[in-house]
Amino acid sequence: MDASRDSNALSDGGSERATAESVRTEQAARQQARSGTSSARSTTAMLLAPGTIWMLLFLVVPMLMMVYVSFWTQKTFSIEPTLTVQSWVAFFSSETYFAALLRTIKIWLIVLATTFALGYPTALFIGLFIKNKTLQTIVLVLCVVPFWTSFLIRVLAWRPMLGKEGAVNIVLEKLGLISEPIEVLLFTEFSVVVGMTQIYVVFMVGPIAFMLSRIDPSLIEAARDLGAGTWRIFRTIIFPLSLPGVVVGAIFVSVMVLGEFATSAALSGRKVNLLGNIIVTQVGSLKWAFAAVVGVILTAVMAVVIAALLRFVDLRKEL
Amino acid sequence: MTAVLELKNVTKRFGGEVALDRLSIALEANEYISLLGPSGSGKSTLLRIIAGFEKPDAGDVLLEGRSLAQVPAYRRGIGFVSQGFALFPHLSVFENVAFGLRNREDDPLRDGAALRRRVDEMLGLVGLADLGDRGTDQISGGQKQRVALARTLVADPKIILLDEPLGALDANLRTRMRVELRRIRQQLGITFVHVTGNEDEALAMGDRVAVLDRGRLAQISDPDSVYNRPESARVAKFLNCYNMFEGRCDGDGVFQTSGASLSCSPDGAGPGMYCVRFDKIKVTPAPAASQAAGTGIQATFITSEYSGPRITYFFRGPGEKVLEVEYHLSHQRPEEFSVGDEYWLSWLPDEALVYFQ
Numbered sequence A: 001m002d003a004s005r006d007s008n009a010l011s012d013g014g015s016e017r018a019t020a021e022s023v024r025t026e027q028a029a030r031q032q033a034r035s036g037t038s039s040a041r042s043t044t045a046m047l048l049a050p051g052t053i054w055m056l057l058f059l060v061v062p063m064l065m066m067v068y069v070s071f072w073t074q075k076t077f078s079i080e081p082t083l084t085v086q087s088w089v090a091f092f093s094s095e096t097y098f099a100a101l102l103r104t105i106k107i108w109l110i111v112l113a114t115t116f117a118l119g120y121p122t123a124l125f126i127g128l129f130i131k132n133k134t135l136q137t138i139v140l141v142l143c144v145v146p147f148w149t150s151f152l153i154r155v156l157a158w159r160p161m162l163g164k165e166g167a168v169n170i171v172l173e174k175l176g177l178i179s180e181p182i183e184v185l186l187f188t189e190f191s192v193v194v195g196m197t198q199i200y201v202v203f204m205v206g207p208i209a210f211m212l213s214r215i216d217p218s219l220i221e222a223a224r225d226l227g228a229g230t231w232r233i234f235r236t237i238i239f240p241l242s243l244p245g246v247v248v249g250a251i252f253v254s255v256m257v258l259g260e261f262a263t264s265a266a267l268s269g270r271k272v273n274l275l276g277n278i279i280v281t282q283v284g285s286l287k288w289a290f291a292a293v294v295g296v297i298l299t300a301v302m303a304v305v306i307a308a309l310l311r312f313v314d315l316r317k318e319l
Numbered sequence B: 001m002t003a004v005l006e007l008k009n010v011t012k013r014f015g016g017e018v019a020l021d022r023l024s025i026a027l028e029a030n031e032y033i034s035l036l037g038p039s040g041s042g043k044s045t046l047l048r049i050i051a052g053f054e055k056p057d058a059g060d061v062l063l064e065g066r067s068l069a070q071v072p073a074y075r076r077g078i079g080f081v082s083q084g085f086a087l088f089p090h091l092s093v094f095e096n097v098a099f100g101l102r103n104r105e106d107d108p109l110r111d112g113a114a115l116r117r118r119v120d121e122m123l124g125l126v127g128l129a130d131l132g133d134r135g136t137d138q139i140s141g142g143q144k145q146r147v148a149l150a151r152t153l154v155a156d157p158k159i160i161l162l163d164e165p166l167g168a169l170d171a172n173l174r175t176r177m178r179v180e181l182r183r184i185r186q187q188l189g190i191t192f193v194h195v196t197g198n199e200d201e202a203l204a205m206g207d208r209v210a211v212l213d214r215g216r217l218a219q220i221s222d223p224d225s226v227y228n229r230p231e232s233a234r235v236a237k238f239l240n241c242y243n244m245f246e247g248r249c250d251g252d253g254v255f256q257t258s259g260a261s262l263s264c265s266p267d268g269a270g271p272g273m274y275c276v277r278f279d280k281i282k283v284t285p286a287p288a289a290s291q292a293a294g295t296g297i298q299a300t301f302i303t304s305e306y307s308g309p310r311i312t313y314f315f316r317g318p319g320e321k322v323l324e325v326e327y328h329l330s331h332q333r334p335e336e337f338s339v340g341d342e343y344w345l346s347w348l349p350d351e352a353l354v355y356f357q
Helices: A002-069 A086-093 A095-129 A133-148 A151-156 A158-162 A167-174 A189-213 A217-225 A230-258 A262-267 A275-284 A288-312 B043-051 B093-103 B112-125 B141-153 B171-188 B199-205 B223-228 B233-239
Strands: B003-014 B017-028 B032-036 B058-063 B078-081 B159-163 B191-196 B208-213 B216-221 B242-249 B254-257 B260-263 B270-277 B282-285 B295-306 B310-316 B322-328 B342-347 B353-356
Touching (some): A002 A288, A086 A095, A086 A288, A095 A133, A095 A189, A095 A275, A095 A288, A151 A158, A151 A262, A158 A167, A158 A189, A158 A262, A189 A230, A189 A262, A217 A230, A217 B078, A230 B093, A262 A275, A275 A288, B017 B058, B017 B191, B017 B216, B032 B199, B043 B159, B043 B191, B078 B141, B093 B112, B112 B141, B141 B171, B171 B191, B171 B199, B208 B223, B233 B242, B233 B270, B233 B353
Parallel strands (some): B078 B159, B159 B191
Antiparallel strands (some): B003 B017, B003 B058, B208 B216, B242 B254, B242 B270, B270 B353, B282 B342, B295 B310, B295 B342
């Protein structure tokens, strides 16, 4: 009732005045716009220039270059700018190389799953169950402590762990669970997955824990008050609200795992060849055109993966 | 009337702090209770204990005679509307309201058509019929409040707990929501418990007003009794409309306070608090004081505050004590007092309330 009376009063007395006012301001704005357009435009261009030039020079041009080089002709120890699809044909007709592409995708999917399976509960604990913000930070820092040692050492440390006479086998034997050492632990896809999971899980934990810690506890209370049990609350409130964190974590892990070569080199005994390993080998033997083909394929795979992940969540809205 | 909810000797401590101290209170069916208390008086804790978010250290909470001690929050059938509304940001208005029916553990509503009908009906009741598809970031503060209310009401709770429901709204909206809340409650005939730190709001909203003080129930009665006959000096203080003088009375009808002797009714003796309401005081120029009618005190005019229907004058009495006098302008025009001049503030001894310790 009050509202209608208010709005009536406004329209009776104030509407004409308000209209006149708005017309005047509009005119003024238009005049200002006319005189200011050119200078405003040049300012915008100037502000945009450094970033644009940087991205063109160091991102767009190199990428186009890579695509271009992938069509060059490969000679034994050099490449010539004569365009050919020879390297592309070589990649897709070779069973080894195409298998490497499939293996890369397979390892990536497995590592994505394991990092999520290990990372989400960890993040849930840090982000939701630890209420103290200081303690939260301390625990998150603890997750990062392994990064203080070199990447190579962290990877190689898995060898004495998983080897035939490694820690895992010794413990299992001492416990009487196995009679002879399990040999498939090391130098298999399994060891590569274990190594990558350990290294990359923290990139999953961080973003998810961040999103979880931002969930207002009163939302969970409200859901509880409305009759939902713990599992329901997790499914309908907590998980959906943490999804942007999952997507960001998945992007981190994907980009790093898809380009990986060191972990597989160190823990597979050169038996597991990923696209990254092929690039390293090809560059090592100066096969630039072929390396470029693999590079283009890898970049394309990553682009598709990231585009697909971003479909899930509007990150610009969430962060 | 029957008590729908009863608290018996409920005690709650946080660390060493006592939040609730053997509090007992009975809420009747179909009434609007406002719970008034300063911050730290335990009113939010009380609400959270009723809702089941906190467990009492001692005492019991009974809903329709049944103890709630072993009943988890999600099975209590008590609606809780939190201060910040706590709307689910990833769900639409409709989905927010449908949340409880869809996701409750006991008897969730799976029938889509029935769900839609009930949610739409509730959105209509709170005046949001057309906004079901909106996101929670596309509606105003007042509308958020209504969504939070609808979300709770749709499950037919026996009691609704409102934690400072008007605190997050601007003044204009607050007045409108007061009317709305009372209308919705009357329409549904359930008990509303409205926590507030604002005495105006408590008096305006409640069929009964419960005043909490340091974890105890200081008074529970109808708004008129709370306002006119507060049961203790502390209740009078929360109401923020009484001038209070500390002193003592020797049973002779004279209350001795620093710098003045005030008349009061002759029964009662000992140290105490003498209270007189802002709007019971009459101001006359000091020299021409006719002391025949009533008792009074001499004070210096400081300033005044105009607030539409009334004006509040501030005086400095004996011992630098600031005294307030309120005139209601529908009956009188504001008087002009000059700053720094002495005036005689007088009232009838019957109007004064004296609380002995």
